Amino acid sequence: MHQFAVPSGLFSLDLTLSCGQVFRWERQGDWWQGIVGNDVICIRQKGDLLLSASGREEPIRSYFQLDLDLDGILRSIDRDPVIHGAIGRCRGLRIIRQDPWECLASYIIATYANIPGIKKKIRLLSESFGEPLETETGTYYRFPSPEAIASSDLCDIRKCSLGYRSEYLCETAGVIAEEPGWADRIAALPCGEARKELMALKGVGPKVADCVLLFAFARYEVFPVDVWIARIMQQCYSPPASAGYNRIAGEGRARFGEYAGYAQEYLFCDRQHLTSGSS
């Protein structure tokens, strides 16, 4: 059993894992089980301590970005009463540093679906095509590699109830599998170039591209716009009702600055509160 300190009052494991940025972690009582790097991790939080039944500290610190100055980020985006309320209710939420391929594939699958459904699709896909890992609490499955997806029969992929997303995933998996250095190449590009490259992939539009830039490549300035964010921006901020994607995303970027992506994630996490008319 390892334990190590997290920044006091500036990390919430529960909010970070359950806010809908990642889809594969499973909660069992006070414990969360998931994968960090190459290891299956069992982890829980007690106050300002993180307890881990397995796994080394450094990959966990990196995965949760525990060395990032969250307090400074929150102060920099705390620019109006709406985001101020969201920060108050979601303090401790951190943007996870995700694996690029898993993030890309997950958000292709996530298009026009709800979060419980997304989790199910990704679980089916992992159990069908991912490498099994035996643990003391049962079998866990790795997220399928692009090679595993690309070389599988489309009919089998369809069985994971991905619907029309099956073809997009399969085609994009093939492209990624052909280029082993894909993630490094994208990481080295300026944000706009990286976004263009991502959007050239099947099933990747502006929203998926921005999610991948934010969650896998740590481009904290991007402001992904889904139906909830569009609703919040229209309801809580200026009311140009039918504004296109890039206009809303640009407004978020301009309003919240270089950590607009963090503001977006706090607004998304607080979406029920913000859209139920109580602000």
Added chain:
DNA sequence: CGCCAGGCGGGAC
């Protein structure tokens, strides 16, 4: 049952 979901591709204009 009907409505909605972390949108996208393909066309029209």
Added chain:
DNA sequence: GTCCCGCATGGC
């Protein structure tokens, strides 16, 4: 460039 539509499937 923007607008519009169809879309598979499951959750609620």
